[in-house]
Amino acid sequence: MDFPARVKQQSCMDCLSGQSLGFDIRMAFQPIIDWQRQEVFAYEALVRGPDGQGAGWVFERITDDNKYYFDQSCRVKAIETASRLGCDKLLSINFLPNAVYNPETCIRATIEASTLFGFDLRKIIFEVTEGEQILSQDKLRRIFESYARHGFLTAIDDFGAGFAGLDWLHSLKPAILKLDMSLIRDIHRDPAKQQRLAEVQRICHELGALILAEGIEVEEERDFLVNAGVRYLQGYLFARPALEHLAGRDEINGWR
Incomplete structure (x- = not known):
């Protein structure tokens, strides 16, 4: 895709305005526990519509023409909202690799947003879903x-549901591998999944x-994974995504 010059010069405030995207977005956050x-x-940042509509509502409005703006806007909105809410943990942001025409250029708005809103770049995780078609x-x-x-951490999301085989992990070298829920579901009684x-x-x-x-x-599921040595956990057992809210420890279920 040939991106015009005005796209390459997009600032983080352009992303926040929603003007280039065509509609506003908000962020919900789901905790990941140690x-x-x-x-x-x-906390994983999950996109929502202007009135809290689910991700499906948002993705119905994403086209090849606005995919780049969407990817950039999600990054900036996640950083701005997390900073406003006082996030002092790692922040996991989903990105669309097919919307990235040049990594160094596309990352400028992220750096600008981190500087503007006082969010430590070293606390950002960029994760790509394994379910996306990788060109x-x-x-x-x-x-x-x-x-x-x-200095960003990288993650593969939904591992086991798409493109990345075990051998390819050696090439990508992600910092974090997120196991897809299809592997997690009923793992305590499925020897093949184990x-x-x-x-x-x-x-x-x-x-x-x-x-x-x-x-x-x-x-x-939690007990089997913990006993198997899996330290980092996420799911509805602990907390559902909350719109513009960071669930504290006392709001999270499923502890010991």
């Missing part, structure tokens, strides 16, 4: 490498990558 330390590890694996690797150079988890844990140990299990809904 089971070992019994505290919040990070170029080499391009995604270059994006990950660029983000790592800037074996798959063990394989992923072995690779992540070699790479020095953290494993995060998402989509946890029942205590039995």
Whole structure:
């Protein structure tokens, strides 16, 4: 896609205005917990519509023409909202690799927003969903490498549902691997899923990558994962996403 010059010069305030996107967006946040330390590890920023409409409502309005603006706007809105809410944990932001035409250029608004709103760049996690159609694996690797150079953490979301096999993890070298809920569901009584988890844990140990299990809904799933050595957990068992709110520890369920 050939991006015009005005796109390349977009500032973080342009992203916040919603003018380039065509509608306003807001952010909901879901906590990711550190089971070992019994505290919040990070918050994942999840896009919502102007009146709190779900992500489906938003994505119905995303086209090839506004995908770049959407990707940039989500980053800036997540940083601005998290900073306003006093976030002092890691902030996980989803990004669309197919909307990134040049990693170094596309990251400028993120850096500008972090400076403007006083949010530490080293606390940002950029995660790509494995379910997205990746047009170029080499391009995604270059994006990950660029983000790592800037001090961002990188993550693969929904692992087990899409493009990335275990071998490709060696190329991407993500800091965090988020296991898809299809792998987590009923893992406590599914030997095949348990074996798959063990394989992923072995690779992540070699790479020095953290494993995060998402989509946890029942205590039995949580207990199996914890006993298997999975430290970082996320799911409805603990808390649902909350619009423009960071759930504190006393609002989170499913602790010991």
